[in-house]
Structures are given as C-alpha cells and as structure tokens.
Amino acid sequence: MAPETRVFGIRHHGPGSARSLGLALARFQPDAILIEGPADADPLVGYVAAEGMSPPVALLAYQPDSPAKAAFWPFATFSPEWVALRYAAEHGVAVGFCDLPASVCLAVTEEPGDRTDPLGILASAAGYDDAERWWDAIVESSSDADIFAAVNEAMAVLREHAEHPDDDGPESESAVPAGESGTAETESSSAATARIVVDAHTLRREAHMRQVMRKALKDGARRLAVVCGAWHAPALEGKLGPAAPDARLLKGMPKGKATLTWVPWTHSRLASSSGYGAGVTSPGWYHHLFTETEQPIARWLTKVAGTLRTHDLPVSSAHIIESVRLAETLAMLRERPLAGLSEVTEATRAVLCDGDETMLRLVSTELVVGEAMGSVPEGTPTVPLEADLRAQIRTLRLKQQALERTLDLDLRTDGGLARSHLLHRLRLLDIGWGRLTDSQVRGTGTFRETWTLRWRPELAIAIVEASRWGTTLRSAAEAKVLDLAADTNATVGKVANMLEEALLADLGGATDGLIARLESVAALDHDVTHLLSALPGLLRIARYGDVRGTDSAALTRVADSLLVRSCAGLPGAVTGLDTDSATALRTQIDAVHLALSARDDEWATGTWLSTLQTLADRDDVHGGIVGRAVRLLCDAERIDAEESGRRLSAALSVGRTAPDKAAWIDGFLGGRGLLLVHDRNLLSLIDDWLCGLDEAQFVATLPLLRRTFGAFESGERQAIGQAVRNGGPTTPAGSGTEYDADRGTLAMRAAAEILGVLR
Template sequence: MTIVIPDLRVRVFGIRHHGPGSARSVRQGLEEFSPDVVLIEGPSDADPLVMLASESMEPPIALLAYATGEPSKAAFWPFAVFSPEWQALQWAAKNGVQARFCDLPAFNVLADQGIRTVREGDPLSELAAAAGFDDTERWWDSVIESSSGADSFDAITEAMEALRETVPIDEETAHREAYMRQVLRKTLKDGAERVAVVCGAWHAPALVGALGPAAPDARILKGMSKVKTSLTWVPWTHSRLASASGYGAGITSPGWYHHLFTANDKTITRWLTKVARVLRDEDLPISSAHVIEAVRLADTLAALRSRPLAGLSEVTEATRSVMCDGNDVLLDLITRRLVVGEALGTVPEETPTVPLEADLRARSKTLRLKQQAGAKNLDLDLRRDIDVERSQFLHRLGILEIDWGTPADSEVRSTGTFRETWALQWKPEFSVSVIEASLWGTTVAAAAASRVVSKINEPDITLASLIGLLESSLLANLPAALSAVLESVKTVAALDHDVSHLMAALPALTRTLRYGDVRGTDVTALIDVADSLLIRICTGLAVAVTGLDDPSAEEFRDHLDKVHSAVMVRDDRDASARWLQAMAGVIDRDDVNGLLVGRMVRLLRDSGSITETAAAQRLSRALSVGSAPTAKAGWVDGFLGGGGLVLVHDRALLTLIDTWVRQLREQDFIDTLPLLRRTFGAFEAGERRAIGQAVRGGRRVETTVETDARRGRAAMAVVAEILGARV
C-alpha cells in the first residue's frame, strides 16, 4: 500500500457541482484553512474575468468561451448561487485573496469541439448504488446536502479514490488533471504558502498528496490543439442547470437547491409556503392549515426514514398528498415553477462583449424591455411611438434568429388592427446567437439589414421567401434592405413561370399592402408588383388547374383560398373582377379536378359573381349520373369545405346532397364515407347541429327517460341537508 504524504500547504475541496451542502462546506473550509490563493475548476484563460465576479453580478450566470470568428463553436461553464465554485470566488473577493481558474484553457477545450456545456458526467452513481439508493440525487441529498460540514471532504476524496480504482480514466480527464497539477505546481513555486483547490470530487484524488515531477504531465499536454478564443460572462437560468436540459452535470432540482442554500432557518416551512403561494396564484383554496399539515407530514416521513431533515422526496410527497390531493398535474406545476424554477442571472454592463450585444442591451434599456427567463406576454399599441419601436426591434431580432420575442398569435402579421402581441422569453443560448449575428453588423438595425441582403443572394431562393423577406423588412423598418429586396422580387417574379409559386407569394404581399399604413410604412412601391403577380396568376390559372390529381388539387385549393381572400380584401374593383373572371373561365371544363371546380363555384357564389340558383344547378349536375361517387364527393368537399353554414340557409342545396347520399349504393356509400366525414367533420359544432335538425325537418327529437321517484326523493333529501333547507 502506497502511503500518501499530504502537502500541508495544499487543501483540496472535492465538491459536487451545484450542491448547496458542498457550497456551505467550502465556505466553512476556506474560513478554517485561510488560504492566500484559491484555485477553482474552470478555464484558466478566464482569469482576467475573475475580477468581474463582483456583487453586481447575480447568478445564475455562466462563463462563455467561443472561437473568435466562429462563434457557433462555444462552451459554457455555469454557476449558481449554490455552486461551490461561485462561493469560493465570492469568499476570495470578500477576503482580498487571489482567485484563479486551474482547468484546461478554453482554447484547448474548443479546438476540436462544437457547442457544449463543460462539466464531466456524474461518477457518483456507483457510490449511490453501493449505499442502496437507486437515485444519485437522493443519495447525495441525504448524505451531503442535508448534513454538510468541512470534515466531509476527506471522506469524499477517499471514496473517490476507491472508485477511481475500478473506473478507467479517459483521455480528456487525464489532460485536465495534468493541467491542474501544473497550475498547482506553478502556484506553489510562485510563493503561495496556503493553496485551496476547489474542484469536482472526481478530480480530488489526482491533486492530493505529493505532486511528483512535472515532466510526465508535460508529456501528456504536449501537442494539444488550440484555437483563438474569446471569453465573457453571460446570464444563465435554473432550467438550464437542470439535467432535463441535457447539461452533463445537471441537477434535477436547481430551485430546491437554491432554497436550501438561501433559507437560513425553517427551510421546510418556508418552502411549503412558497408552494402554497404558487397554488393560490392558480385560484386554488390553499390555507395555512395545508402548510402546517404538509410540514408535519414531511417531518414525519423524514423520521420514519431515519433522515436528519426532510429532503426533496419527503417534501414532494407531502405536497402531493396534502396540497395537491394526489393530482400529478398540480405537482408538475410545482416542479416547473419551484423545484426547477426559471431564475435568470445578470451580469454588469462592463462585462466584455461584442458591439452588437452592447447595442442590444442599450436598445432594450431604452425600450424598457427586460430580459427574463419566464415567458411574458407583451401587448403593443402601434399608435404609440414606443410600441412601434418595440415592434420593429423585435422583428429585427427575429431576422437575426434571436427569438427573444415571438408573435403570441401566428397570424399577428395579418391582423389589421393597431394591436400586436408578443411572447417574450430570454434564453441563455441567445448569447451565442448574438455573437453569431455580430458578423452582420455592430448594431441590431444594421445587422438585420445586412442579413436580409445576404439572404437575397442565397441560391434557389423562392419568390415566396423573397416576399417574406420583403414583409419582414417592412415590419422591421429596414429601408436600406427594402429597396434591394424589392428589386429582387421584381426579377424573380418575372422569371418564375410556376403559377403555384406566384399564388404562394401574393397573400403576404397583399397583407403588407393593406396593413402597412398601420405602422406608418410607405408601401406604394409594392402596388405594381402585386398587380403584376395577379395578372400572371389569372393568365396562367387555366393551365395550372389542368389534370391535377387529388393530392395536388388539395394543395392547390389552399392557394385558391388564400389568393381569393387576398384579392377581395384589397378593395380594388379591377383586381377583383380580373380574378373572378379567371375562375369563371375554368369551372365548366371537364379536365379540372372536381375538388377545384367545387371550390371555385363556392367562391364565385359567395362573391356574387354567380347566383345561388346557378350554383345549385352546378351542384345538381355534379351529383348526377356519369361520375364516380368519390369524384362527386370531391366536388362536394370543394364546395362545402371550410364551412357548412350555406347548407343551413339554403335548403335546396341541403336537399340535393341529402338525396344523393340516400341514393348511394352500399359499396359506393362505403367508398365515399371517409371523404364526406372529413368534409362535414370540419364544420363547427353548431353548424352540424343545425344541419342535422334541418335534415329531420326542423323537428327536435325528444327522448324519454324513466324516473325513479324513490331514489330522487333520497337524493333531494341529502341536498337539502347539505344546504340546510327544509323539504
């Protein structure tokens, strides 16, 4: 057996990342050991950022390292209030002690890797299994987090040393530990008398005792790849610390751990009070009695399980039984709101960043838009200047694929009101998105305009995509990009001979024409483009609808509906007449799919271009002998699809369809039923009910139910007793 002689100048604190018990123990251990240098697991090239870990920085936060010029290659080192590493940084700052990071530099970590969140996996599962726990979180919570102390570090290191004898050390771990030893050697050589090392418990055995010669570690590190790297601090969230997010060292309950670390007394009572507050916010009748009984149950469960204090499992079971009445849906709400939580950290303005992020912060502050982790709806009144600017700002971020705000309604762009609703939620990964977008410009407006222009030149861009860019440029108020997009739209539209492409592009363009003035945007330059598209659509419609099979006809029907709606809302008589005439020219042809003929007849009828009588005659001819039943059903689907109110008011049409269905032969009915069921199933419930009553001749079908007077009297007596009434 090898006897390890400890170096009394070095104290190694083997911790679990993001453990409140470990964090308390580290602070206690540092107070007792009183080092003059604290080495902390983290990228050593981030040392210049240590001084920024000040009181103005509020966790959860993360160190972000990204390859300079290639920001998609990035890595994060997260910290929460209850992270032992963060507490070590705070202790060092408070006591005027030098703090440094001692892990592999980020320029090595990123050399051959993409985006990652740096922490090793959890090696503690085997120890938990050996102790009879099937859940590592619960084992650590029981052994460490609920009963912490500085004396536990030696025992943890000893356990890790035994575990490492059975688990092989991978190459990445060997590189990291060799670098940590090199940093520790240099720190001692530079004259440090007492060095504290705060690192993952897994690495602790590699740093205790005599370090040995430096040559073997130098050989391990020789030849490692490097890449030019930039580093900064960025806000983080509790949900991103959770293991469900995919974070390698994630924990299942960051919100609970935050509470354990910050609640100095009455931990369980304070937690269950928070639970009660969340449930009351959902209008549930939770009283103080619920809290008292839940606390008693949690403490009782802890005693039965021989635990010194109630842990998360006991608190969760008490919450489910007392406050949620066994309802797992409510328990899931508590898990999301409290156990995981959505706290978002902050970093000081002097934190180094790219110019684009600085502009984003400044504009957010001016527009009074606060970055927060929880989702929040923002209602904008576009008659107010500040709300117009907010809308333009959020649209610009959307162009840059920084989706801080997303339209709460998918049809927000098509509404002709002065109201716009956005769902705001800031996510930590947006920090990388901002860096990636910085290559387009130094301000949000300039970057968005450059991004739009770059998309114009992408190969195989479609006319519909260009119209989308045109609409986005208008909504974001990017005049520099608008002219370039407009010229590209004219060019592509002139060269595109596919009518379906033209039809896909027209609705968005018309939407912009109709509602551009809501945002004070000049859209007169688009009128000629819209007129040109419509002329070419009307000219090519006859050819485009020829010989389409059923799937293609269904897709084309969607184009018909959207173009018709777009044309009719323009309030342009010439455009409307041109479009209606184009449809009227193809409804009598035999080579057009019945689904499309039925749809065009319905559109012409609703617009008054053909009379109700003429539409009924065409439906009658379509249902007459000569066509397959499925083809007739397709005609009916085209005519009625999207709304059956016409059958409620036009009894002649209803009689035609009812008679046709009743006369179908058995096999024809079986073949036709799926399509008819889809057509009528899409109607509103009220429409279906009214059609059913009309088919029955307007008579309601009354049903009789036998009653049991004896049982009724018994039920009424119980109700009367509850209400305190006499019967």
C-alpha cells in the first residue's frame, strides 16, 4: 500500500477545529503525526502525557547568551495541536514538530510574517463583517471530520490569487501570519479589498515543513497526518515534488543557539488583546465549548449568573431560563445550528445585566477571556534558578496564580518572614511576581507586610535572565546587589537603598560588602542632599533590624557617621537656595527628623537639634527652611510657644517681602493646622499680617498661602475659620486667667472617685 498523507488545516486555539481534528484522527488512524511548531522541540514531546502537565502551557525558546531574545508557542486544552499531541501520546503514535527550528526563528533579525487575513476575506464574502463571528458560526459551533477538505479548498482558492515576493507589488510589511490566528487585524480599508500576500519567510517555513514531511515518509511513515495552520495547508497537500527547490530556499538561513522548555501559560495571554499574534478574543468561551458538550449554552449562562452573584448582583434562576431562551431564539432567527458567543452575549446583556455595560465587561473579563493558568511537570527542563524558586514555593506553601491576590505577612512568624525574604529577593532580581502594597489589616505595624501577587507567563523569561547572577535566589540576589553597588556612579543614597533591600531580603552574604561600599561612597560624597537621602532608610533598618533578625550594629555606625557629616555640611548647603530647592531640602530634613525621633537616641537627637538651632538663628536662609527649623525645635521643646511666636512676629516684620513671609509661614505650619487651632496668639499674628497686606502683596502671596492652608485637614480649616470669625485671639499662653474654684473642686473630686483615691 502506497503511503498516504493528509493535511489538516486548522485554526490555532479553535475548539471546533480541535473537536473535528480528534474525529478525523480517529478515522484516519495515522502512524505518524507532524504538527506546526519548532522542529527542535521534539525532545519535549514526551512531557505532554507526564503527571502535572495541565494546559494552558507554552513552549518557551530563548537564546542562552541573551535570554531576552525569546519566543513562545502556546497551547490550550482546546488547541487542535494539543489534541494531536494527546492523541499521539494515548495511541503510541510517533509525533514531532515540522516548522522552522526555534534556533532559526530567534536568529532572524527582521520580524517576518504576512498581513493577509484570509478568514476576514472569506467572512466578507459570506456577508459577515466580523471574521471571528463567521468562523464561530461555520466551524466552532459544530464538529465535522470532513470540514478540513472544505477549509483547505477555500485557502487554496485564496492562495491562487496571492502575491509573492517576486511579484511587481511591494512585499507586505512584517506581522504574524493572520491566517493562523483568524483574529489579526489588517490595515486595509476592508477585508474584501485586502491584498493577499505570501511573504518570503512564510515560503521558507513551508519549505521546511515539506522537508520534514519527506523525512518522515522516508523513515517509514505510511499514514502521515500533518496538522498546520489552514493558510499553509494548500502548500503541503498533494505531491511534494523534488526537494532541491526547498533546499535552495532554506540555504543560508541564520541559525543560533536555542534552549527550549515548557512553561505555564494563561487564558488571558491567549487573548489577542494581550499582544500574542495568533491569539483569540474569547479563550474562556472556547474552553467551555470544548469541555462542555452537553447543553453548553445553559451551562455557560449558569456560570455567568454565578459570577454575577459572587459580586453581590441579584440573578435568579428565572433570569437564567429567560437568557437561554433569548440566546436560542436569536440563533434560530440567524439560522445558526447553535447559539454562539454573540448570541449569548446579547442575552447576557439584555437579561442578566439589564443592559448595564459595566456588568457585561465584568463577565467578559472573568469568563469570556478568563484567567485559567496551566502547570508543567516537575521534571521539565529548566534553569537551576527556577528549580530553586519552585522548591521554595512548595516549602512556603505559596501558589502561582494568574489572578491578583493579596498576601498579608506577619514578620514575627518564621513562615511570614521566610515568604517576605523570598518576595524581596525576587523583586531585587526584577522578577515581578509580587509588589508591596498598603496593608488593609487594622492595627498593622512594622512587623507586617502586604503584597499583591500575580504570576504572569513572561516571568519565565525574567527568571532565565536572572539566572546569570547565580543558581539560587539568595546567591543570585547577593551577586546582583553587590554588582549594582560597585557601579562607579552609585550615590550614597542608591547604595543605602540597596543595603536596605538586601537586609529585607536577608542577604547576609552581601551585607558586609554593601556596608563597606556605603562607607567608601559616603566618604567621597560631599553632597549633603545625598547624605540626607540615605539617612532615613539606614535609621529605619537600624531600628527595626531586630524584628527581621538582622545585625544592625555596623549599620548604626555608618548612620552615625552620615549624621555627623550631614550636620556639618547642612548649614553651608542651605545658602542661596531657590524655592524649589528649598522645598526639596525641607522634605529631606523632615524625613531625617522623623527617623531620629523614632530612634530615640540622646546623642543623635542632640546633634541634629543643635544643627536645626543654627539654621533657625540665621537670616540668610530661605524662609521655608527657617520656618521649618523653628517648628521642629518647638515640637522638640527646644523653644517654647512664646519664643516661636516672637520668631514668627519677627519673620512678619517690616523689611521682608510678602513671598518671603509666606514661605516662612509655609515652613512653620508644614501642613498641620492644629498649631493655629490651639495657639490663638500665633493665629492672631498671621491674621493681622494678612489684613495689613495691600492688594498687590496679597495677590503675590495668595498662591503659596493657599497651598499651605489647603494641606490642612478640613476640620482644622473649619476650626481656624471659626476662631477668626469669633473675634480672633484668646488670652496668650502664660498670662493670668480667672478659674471657678467651686466647679474645679467638683471635677477633682469626681476624678478622684473614679481613680479610687476616695472611698
């Protein structure tokens, strides 16, 4: 019996194609199967049937010396290629890939592909304005093993009118072959008038497919099945002809090194909106059609109702029944054998969502697209860094999920601390699985962290890229942070930030090197703003080091050194600053003051306050900085309310410009209006000054004052306004006041009884 070859032109990720292909393979019973995909991925086929392999998954290929140069070949449960792989595994049939090797694809410098949208052209000819809806109506809603002959014939007719690179017309721009996806958009005015172009790269791909087919037949295949994108089917059907022309076409193609493996994928990354060229708009819907063969419409709308209920939206059984009836009626009116996505969407909008587009978008995001995530077997080839990550994920009982979830960590527990270390190491390595967010847990403190986790398939490339730093997460993170710190352009603030990150990630092997680097950088850095920017982080680590089990003694020594140098250089750094520079420096002064207050060290606090006293006594410094220095000294009780009032009065005296006075007030009040609420003497001084301004001075001062008072809480602003309306100041602090002794005695007696002093 002569060998027989059948070519099955499919649509990537089409459930109708997948079901039809399953029926066709069962009828044809091939002894060898070739699938469109990188030919050098054949060694990975054996993992398809391994325990733990669960689509959606993807073949990942990357260049070992440049991991950023990578490509994916995704497969879902409803992908025809996956059906062919599973059929081969279950029936013991030889199977392999036949497209250009990944080593060639990654070495190609240009971005190849057609812009031809054959499905769009066929849909337009059938009277459809949407290729997705046409394919859904013709193929996805039914299963027919004979559909491939009709699809191949239609594609053959289109390719008869195709332009080739040797034609007079210019070669098409590069893009992913839309014939493979059925969803890629064309930039032509309409599908009906679109040019049909087969570019040179597509011809080379098809030449390689034919070469692999010849080899399979030479190796003894008698019943060969070829599963490829429908656009390629006409080029592979019939007699293959001599191999020489194909060999000449493939000669001289670039080739490099490529490493391939399986990685988990997600439904959202299968969606064409995600940027994947051969994507589909509704992977969640297609997965449902493929897996739910009995009453798919009723089951789908029941899922929709369940999703709406989880968001506290009222949906009853009656709603589901009516939506099913509407979807089926629409399908009948449109002469469709089964309601498709457009019908169930219209039924969902009209019945379940009451016409609310927001609710419909919710259904589309969570169900039509969906966020299912696959998994790969434990023994899948991978870089050592990823193996270490997988082991730690299992140990710490974390789970890679495609949907965002919040993780609250208690750093007082061993498990919480270990998870925190892992996530901080990943962040240092630019593997963005988690990001720190504001905690929603009440009563949180420094011993808590809140992370938002979301695993994305492209993180597989980030892991490969990070593997150049080491074979474990700890060693890789240590090597990277030390390398960054060694940069000759690293400032003291940057090194201090890296040191803080290293301690948060428990990178003990890098701590000593970072501290030594910090000392050397700080010794050479004479910019006070750099020193001030580094201090808060260092003081914060020194204070909370014990919570994370870190050694902060050396860090305290460095922080003290930076504090001394900052205090020595600050008086010179505040001279001649404009408003923007003064505002930035004031923010740094606030941060250092807050960190020192939390540290509660007498020597450090005294050194810092002495420097602030020096700034407060100067007349040649920007008013915003002087005002803030006075305010901080007042808060620290270095000067009393009477002295702060005297200084405010002097700042508002004749001889200073209105903007200077406004800047002093802005620095002094600093976004906290309670001082004016409780000290009416200060309020009176500011009120009298404002009332004495002429129109020009008031107009010049108003923007800064509006910013100052606008930063107050609304309650503070209301209290200040009420005080001004009620007649201004009360008796200044320290003056005599008449008290009602009888009422005071009653209050003291009541307090004593409550405290148990009197019986």
